[in-house]
Amino acid sequence: MRNEKSTEDVALGIRRRVFEHVMRNNGGYLSQACSAAEQLAWLYNEELKLGEPTLPMIPEPFWGVPSPSNPDYHTGAGYNGPSAPQFDRLFIAPAHYALVAYATLIEVGRMAPEGLEMFNKDGSSVEMIGAEHSPGMEVHNGTLGIGLSTASGLAYGRRLRGEPGRTWVFMSDGEIQEGQTWEAVQACSHHGIDNVMAIMDVNSQQCDGAMSSVLDVGDIRSKFINFGAACIEINGHDLSAIRDAVKEPHAGKPLVILARSNPFHTMSVLKERFPRLHYVRFTSQEERARFNRSIAADLGVDPVNYPN
Amino acid sequence: MVDMVSRPYARAFEKFAAGNPNILCLSADLTSSCEIDGFRDRHPDQFISLGMAEQNMMSFAGGLGLAGFRPFIHTFGVFMYRRPYDQLMASIAYPRRKVRLMGFLPGVTTPGGMTHQSIEDISVMRSIPNMTILETGDATEVESICEAADSIDGPVWCRVLRGSVPRLFDTPIKVGEIRGLSEGDDVLVVTSGICTEEALRARAAFSQAGLSIRHLHLHTIKPFDANALLDYIGSVKHGVVTLENHVIDGGIGSLVAETMADAGVGKRLVRLGLKDTYAHGGSRPYLMKFYGLDASALIRGIENLMGQDFNITEDDLAAARFDDVHSLVKAEAL
Numbered sequence: 336m337r338n339e340k341s342t343e344d345v346a347l348g349i350r351r352r353v354f355e356h357v358m359r360n361n362g363g364y365l366s367q368a369c370s371a372a373e374q375l376a377w378l379y380n381e382e383l384k385l386g387e388p389t390l391p392m393i394p395e396p397f398w399g400v401p402s403p404s405n406p407d408y409h410t411g412a413g414y415n416g417p418s419a420p421q422f423d424r425l426f427i428a429p430a431h432y433a434l435v436a437y438a439t440l441i442e443v444g445r446m447a448p449e450g451l452e453m454f455n456k457d458g459s460s461v462e463m464i465g466a467e468h469s470p471g472m473e474v475h476n477g478t479l480g481i482g483l484s485t486a487s488g489l490a491y492g493r494r495l496r497g498e499p500g501r502t503w504v505f506m507s508d509g510e511i512q513e514g515q516t517w518e519a520v521q522a523c524s525h526h527g528i529d530n531v532m533a534i535m536d537v538n539s540q541q542c543d544g545a546m547s548s549v550l551d552v553g554d555i556r557s558k559f560i561n562f563g564a565a566c567i568e569i570n571g572h573d574l575s576a577i578r579d580a581v582k583e584p585h586a587g588k589p590l591v592i593l594a595r596s597n598p599f600h601t602m603s604v605l606k607e608r609f610p611r612l613h614y615v616r617f618t619s620q621e622e623r624a625r626f627n628r629s630i631a632a633d634l635g636v637d638p639v640n641y642p643n
Numbered sequence: 644m645v646d647m648v649s650r651p652y653a654r655a656f657e658k659f660a661a662g663n664p665n666i667l668c669l670s671a672d673l674t675s676s677c678e679i680d681g682f683r684d685r686h687p688d689q690f691i692s693l694g695m696a697e698q699n700m701m702s703f704a705g706g707l708g709l710a711g712f713r714p715f716i717h718t719f720g721v722f723m724y725r726r727p728y729d730q731l732m733a734s735i736a737y738p739r740r741k742v743r744l745m746g747f748l749p750g751v752t753t754p755g756g757m758t759h760q761s762i763e764d765i766s767v768m769r770s771i772p773n774m775t776i777l778e779t780g781d782a783t784e785v786e787s788i789c790e791a792a793d794s795i796d797g798p799v800w801c802r803v804l805r806g807s808v809p810r811l812f813d814t815p816i817k818v819g820e821i822r823g824l825s826e827g828d829d830v831l832v833v834t835s836g837i838c839t840e841e842a843l844r845a846r847a848a849f850s851q852a853g854l855s856i857r858h859l860h861l862h863t864i865k866p867f868d869a870n871a872l873l874d875y876i877g878s879v880k881h882g883v884v885t886l887e888n889h890v891i892d893g894g895i896g897s898l899v900a901e902t903m904a905d906a907g908v909g910k911r912l913v914r915l916g917l918k919d920t921y922a923h924g925g926s927r928p929y930l931m932k933f934y935g936l937d938a939s940a941l942i943r944g945i946e947n948l949m950g951q952d953f954n955i956t957e958d959d960l961a962a963a964r965f966d967d968v969h970s971l972v973k974a975e976a977l
Contacts, residue, residue, distance in 0.1 A: 401739045402773060403796065410738075467738060474709065475733045484699040485734055488706020491691070495664075496710065515730070518699030526691070 342574055345376035345442045350601055351634050352438040356451055358627050358639035362616040364434045366605055370538035370571065370596035371432060375439040375505065377577050378534065383423045383503060386416030392447040394470050397460045411460065412473035414445050420498035424489065426474055428482025429507035429536075431613075433465035433472075436505075446470050480513030482506060483533060487523050487589070490531035504533040506591075509541040512550050517562055520589065524563020527587040534592040536571060544610035556593055564591045571596035604629035645809040645840070648782035652805055653678035659789035660715065661686050666793070667707060669693055669716045671700055677717035677747050678805055697722050701730035708740030713793060719753070720746025720761035720802065724768070736771045739797040743789075749778065749802035749836060750888030750917075751931060756924035761802075762917050766893020768800040769865055776864040777818070778802040780811065780839040784862055787815030791862075794818060802836060809840055816862050821871055827855035830945055831879040833872075835861040835895050838886040838916075841931065844938040848959040849945065856945075861895055869902045876903065882911035884944045888936055891916040913944045 340348070353368035379385075390413035399405040416422055427436050434454060440446035450470060453459040465472045476482045482504050490502040510516055523531060535555075543549045552558075559566035565585035569576040571594030580592045598612050599605040604626055608615060617623035620643065631638040656679060660666045668690045674680045683690045693700040697718065704714040716723060723744050724731055735742045746761060753759045768776045775795045779785045785804050792799040795818065812822065824839070825846060834842045839860045846856050857879055859872075876883055883903070885896040896914030903912060917934055931937040942955050 400772075401737060403739075474705070475737060478729050478733050480698070481702045481730055481734055484702030484730070485706040485709070487699075488703035489709050490706070491703070492707045492710025492712050495712070515698040515702070518696035519703070521696060522693055522699050522703060525694070 339444065340380070340442070342373070342376045342380045345380045345439070346372040347634065348442040349376060349435060349438040351636055352441060352451060353434055354602070354630050354634060355639050356434060356438075356454065357615065358623070359641045361623065361641075362614065364431055364613075365602070365615045366538070366540065366598045366608075366612040367432050367536070368435045368438070369600040369602050369605065370598050371435055371505075371536040373572050373574055373577065374534050374536055374594050374596075375435060376442070377574060378425065378503065378505065379439050379443045379445075381578070382581060383415075383425060384421070384500065386419060386422050388415070388445045389413035389417055390470070393449045394446065394453060394460050396458050398468065410467045410473045411469045411471055414440055414471040415473070419500070420493070420496070421500055423501045423503055424473065424486075425471070425503045425505065426476060426482045426486050427465055427472060427505050428476045428510060429479060429505075430465040430472070430475070430477040431463075432505070432507070432536075433463065433469060436465065436471050437461060440471050479507070479510040480515040482510070483516055483519040483531070484522070486531050487519050487528055490528050491526060494528070494530055502531045504531065506533050506535040508535055508537040508539065508552070508555065509546065511552055511555060511558070517558075520559060520562040520564050523589040528589060529585055529587050531589045532581070533589065534577075534594055536596055537593050538596045538598045540598050540610070540612050542613040548610065559591050564589045566591045566593060568593040568595060570594075572600055601633055602630045603633060645811070647807045648810050649807055650678050650805065651782040651785040651808055652788075652803055653681055655786040656715070656789055657682045657685070659793070660689060664689070665711065665713055667691055667712050667714045669700060669704055669714050671695060671697055671716075671718040671722065673718050673747070676719070677745065679717050698727040698730050701727040702734040704742045705730075705734030705738065705740050708735070708742050709738070713741045713743065715743040715745055715789070717745045717747070719748045719759055720764050721748070721759060724761075724764055728767075732771065735798050736773050739773050741796065742798045743792040744798065744800045745788075745803050746801060747803050747805050749804070751922050751934065751936065752804065752837060752888070752927055754924045754926060757921045760922050762922060763890050763893065764800070764802070765864055765889050765895070766897070769893060769898070773797050774865060775799045775818075777816065778836045778862055778864060779804050780836050780860055780862060782808040782810040783812045783814070784816050791816040791818050804837065811840060811843065819863050819866060819868060821868065821875075822860040822862065823875075824858040824860055825856060827857040828879055829855045830857070830881050830948060831875055831883045832856050832858045832941065832945070833861065833883060833885045833895060833899055834858070834887065835864065836888045837927075838888050838936060841936070841938040842886060842941055844960045845941045845945075848942065848955045849953065851959070852953040852955060854945070854949070854953065864895060864898065867898060869905070872899065872902050873906050873908065876908055876910060882913070882948050884913045884941065884948055885915060886936065886941050886944070887916040889916050891918055911948055913948045915940055915944045
């Protein structure tokens with residue numbers, strides 16, 4: 336399934352799809368594509384060992400929540416392939432990155448482009464905040480801070496079963512404000528859980544604005560190391576640096592890759608929105624048109640022909 | 644005299660779990676307090692110490708459930724839903740993980756005061772989709788709680804008694820069943836947990852006073868067989884009294900009230916338990932008397948229902964059991 340495209344091309348494709356979607360829908364999680372596209376492209380296109388998708392390329396409508404009366408319930412994990420012992424698993428801990436994650440699935444051929452047309456539509460499983468039934472998702476992570484803990488439990492269980500597959504977490508830096516993140520690192524360190532791996536989009540932004548103005552978190556790498564993880568910090572837009580980072584030895588410890596990223600990367604006009612980048616809404620048709628032209632030029636595509 | 648059993652959970656859990664690789668024992672720094680210290684020492688491969696980090700523990704258990712394990716979480720009940728409620732919802736209840744939440748120190752069974760007393764847990768758990776709720780009222784139920792919980796395809800909240808526990812029943816918990824403890828056609832008394840023993844004491848006194856009581860004990864609170872309860876309610880003349888080691892809002896009193904209202908039952912209901920109040924630290928008998936959870940409170944409740952004074956005094960009740968808070972059968976003071 337891999338290497339049909341270069342990872343650079345996958346990252347560019349993610350940004351183009353997210354851009355087009357946000358223009359058509361007059362807003363969305365655009366900055367997250369700027370900061371995280373290389374990380375998700377690298378995971379899906381190079382690093383993750385995944386099987387063929389087991390769910391339809393065009394996502395099914397919402398099929399209900401887990402309950403004893405819904406025996407056919409399943410999660411959206413099948414877009415990442417089967418949960419067999421040899422395969423890796425991936426949790427998208429900041430579930431509001433779902434738009435970027437869905438675009439990634441399309442770029443690597445795991446979901447049809449029609450899937451993105453269903454985004455945030457009533458009755459769709461392709462939800463705005465990725466639910467566990469959404470494409471590529473296996474657990475609910477919309478409440479920030481629970482992803483690493485769940486992954487750690489899964490990784491511990493897989494180790495008990497002797498499964499070689501790793502459990503990966505795509506994280507965001509905002510969630511380190513949650514105490515649970517540090518509880519999870521302690522547990523991994525104490526129990527030597529080293530088959531859990533995380534790459535964190537350190538874009539220094541959160542909903543209210545710059546993290547330094549909301550609740551500064553200081554030296555993240557030192558904190559992870561002091562809590563018992565192996566941690567390496569790299570430029571999140573430098574694919575060769577990401578490739579090297581995963582080689583960091585981490586026997587007996589989880590590995591956390593801090594991918595320092597730029598929330599305007601490849602979309603320079605977004606700087607105008609700093610420090611409110613979490614969800615980009617256009618305040619006027621003039622602004623929408625201007626952003627359309629500017630970002631299209633940055634990404635090397637024609638402006639989006641969106642309905643007014 | 645009631646037969647007292649020392650630390651029934653310790654033996655029962657080890658007998659149930661030892662050697663079953665799919666069952667894991669999770670603890671949050673209250674290992675001896677939850678009577679699993681022996682299990683930890685003898686079966687370290689099935690034991691996971693997660694420390695005082697309950698938020699992580701809940702999601703971690705969800706991850707273990709995703710990996711196909713059936714984690715039994717052991718800590719005081721309050722610590723499993725107040726702080727980590729979000730994790731309980733998102734990581735355990737929603738995805739129907741087979742996590743068994745063994746909540747110790749239900750209600751006023753601890754001198755630890757507000758921070759240690761789970762007085763509204765049943766109310767919380769009843770409103771959580773996919774959750775099953777079991778409560779132990781005697782040593783036999785404690786001895787059978789692990790099998791009962793592990794028979795459920797989904798998460799289970801268990802109120803577990805520790806230390807010295809009376810043996811009232813001779814049959815194990817059968818999930819979904821209501822225990823009928825006495826036949827009678829005047830008043831229906833519905834109790835659960837430690838309040839059932841109190842009702843047993845009061846019942847004898849009423850029998851002598853000429854009032855016949857049909858007494859039900861609930862170990863399964865959710866799911867609940869409303870039709871069975873309605874049949875019992877239909878079999879008494881005057882009404883229903885509930886008594887629970889919990890606030891009366893959302894617990895078994897509410898459960899009975901909802902059942903009666905849904906069916907249009909026009910009988911009176913008196914709900915006894917904690918009435919919109921926290922408790923404080925003290926011995927169990929003191930707290931049960933102070934907050935109206937004991938046999939005397941049930942007598943007053945039945946008199947209220949009947950509009951009649953039966954002249955039953957403390958002396959008419961069978962001798963109250965009194966455990967020293969710091970007695971040897973408890974793992975430690977808290």
